[in-house]
Amino acid sequence: MFSFSSQPDFCGRRCVWVNGPVIVGAGPSGLAVSACLKEQCIPFVVIERADCIASLWQKRTYDRLKLHLPKKFCQLPKLPFPEEYPEYPSKKQFINYLENYAQKFDIKPQFNECVQSAKYDEACQLWRVVTVSTTGSTRTETEYICQMLVVATGENAEGIVPEIDGLQDFSGEVIHAKDYKSGEKYTGKKVLVVGCGNSGMELSLDLSNHNAKPSMVVRSSVHILPREIMGKSTFDLAMMLMKWLPLWLVDKLLLILTWFILGDTQKMGIKRPSLGPLQLKNQHGKTPVLDIGALEKIRSGEITVVPGIKRFNTNSVELVNGETVEIDSVVLATGYRSNVPYWLQESEFFGKNGFPKTPFPNGWKGKRGLYASGFTRRGLAGASADAVRIAKDIGKVWNEELSQKKKRVHTHRRCISTF
Numbered sequence: 001m002f003s004f005s006s007q008p009d010f011c012g013r014r015c016v017w018v019n020g021p022v023i024v025g026a027g028p029s030g031l032a033v034s035a036c037l038k039e040q041c042i043p044f045v046v047i048e049r050a051d052c053i054a055s056l057w058q059k060r061t062y063d064r065l066k067l068h069l070p071k072k073f074c075q076l077p078k079l080p081f082p083e084e085y086p087e088y089p090s091k092k093q094f095i096n097y098l099e100n101y102a103q104k105f106d107i108k109p110q111f112n113e114c115v116q117s118a119k120y121d122e123a124c125q126l127w128r129v130v131t132v133s134t135t136g137s138t139r140t141e142t143e144y145i146c147q148m149l150v151v152a153t154g155e156n157a158e159g160i161v162p163e164i165d166g167l168q169d170f171s172g173e174v175i176h177a178k179d180y181k182s183g184e185k186y187t188g189k190k191v192l193v194v195g196c197g198n199s200g201m202e203l204s205l206d207l208s209n210h211n212a213k214p215s216m217v218v219r220s221s222v223h224i225l226p227r228e229i230m231g232k233s234t235f236d237l238a239m240m241l242m243k244w245l246p247l248w249l250v251d252k253l254l255l256i257l258t259w260f261i262l263g264d265t266q267k268m269g270i271k272r273p274s275l276g277p278l279q280l281k282n283q284h285g286k287t288p289v290l291d292i293g294a295l296e297k298i299r300s301g302e303i304t305v306v307p308g309i310k311r312f313n314t315n316s317v318e319l320v321n322g323e324t325v326e327i328d329s330v331v332l333a334t335g336y337r338s339n340v341p342y343w344l345q346e347s348e349f350f351g352k353n354g355f356p357k358t359p360f361p362n363g364w365k366g367k368r369g370l371y372a373s374g375f376t377r378r379g380l381a382g383a384s385a386d387a388v389r390i391a392k393d394i395g396k397v398w399n400e401e402l403s404q405k406k407k408r409v410h411t412h413r414r415c416i417s418t419f
Contacts, residue, residue: 014143024149032373050111160335175329
């Protein structure tokens with residue numbers, strides 16, 4: 001699959017030549033690409049900074065998390081979910097599925113290696129990927145040299161911590177949603193949840209279920225849809241309707257049905273955007289919230305909706321409407337971002353935001369053997385579609401080069417024979 005040089009180079013790092021592509025990231029996106037390449041018998045190396053596959057799911061998600069969409073939209077290529085799994089698998093079930101996936105396709109990442117830089121060497125026409133070992137006290141550098149590079153670190157590599165006036169002066173606990181596990185330790189406490197996306201809604205619900213007193217900051221407009229409509233997944237229904245109707249009309253129908261099921265969210269302090277939920281997702285990548293019980297808690301007053309934050313004080317928060325609320329803890333459900341700009345030295349394909357500049361569905365392939373998997377803002381289904389396209393393209397290149405090598409060997413043999 002790959003070979004180590006017998007001696008370190010002049011920088012004191014190991015050099016590794018990889019026959020096939022280097023895949024950065026062993027989350028669902030990286031695993032999906034690996035499985036598709038494995039099926040074609042194409043060698044590859046997967047580099048992962050953590051000590052396990054799918055570290056985001058294993059180490060940076062809350063306990064009650066379940067897949068937001070039905071399992072048929074979340075399975076990776078070549079392996080469906082077990083039939084006995086529920087429609088919305090739990091965090092533990094999804095992790096088990098991913099571990100079985102890696103085992104089935106014999107995917108063995110290089111764990112505890114954090115990519116420091118990846119740069120295309122124009123002179124050699126090769127990618128140079130430099131990593132640092134994240135185990136032990138000794139700093140070990142490795143340089144992987146390859147013709148193809150697959151960026152599979154995903155959209156949610158790093159938590160976003162916004163700069164809010166006075167936050168550093170707040171005396172209580174402040175954590176990001178990625179470090180939240182359960183509301184158990186917050187029983188009886190006043191917790192401010194900053195953010196009203198799927199994470200913010202679910203964490204507020206979890207806190208309420210553990211008898212905490214959550215207040216959720218809703219600074220901007222957001223679409224909240226029921227997870228199911230008439231016993232059918234809202235996402236599934238939308239996909240079905242879009243086969244026959246224009247997107248704007250599907251949005252209208254979804255909002256009418258949502259109004260009948262959930263009522264007028266504006267009365268709860270939650271405004272809806274002017275664009276419809278699907279149009280907003282397509283144009284700006286903003287995912288609608290799928291309600292699994294938080295709205296009922298908001299109606300009953302168990303979750304309080306508050307406007308934007310003006311500043312934090314020692315044990316309270318001042319809101320933009322002039323109100324001051326006493327709080328014990330803060331949970332920042334403020335989203336995630338790509339970390340690609342920190343290590344990939346390339347600006348033609350990837351933008352400053354860490355996403356491909358080319359819009360969906362063509363943002364999976366750059367130039368010089370560069371690929372991106374899992375940056376579609378379309379969840380696991382988007383990552384799976386990327387993986388299939390990437391593996392097919394790499395397979396085509398791989399087979400063409402193999403064919404050319406065979407021709408050169410055959411020509412060389414003929415020349416020797418003639419001589």
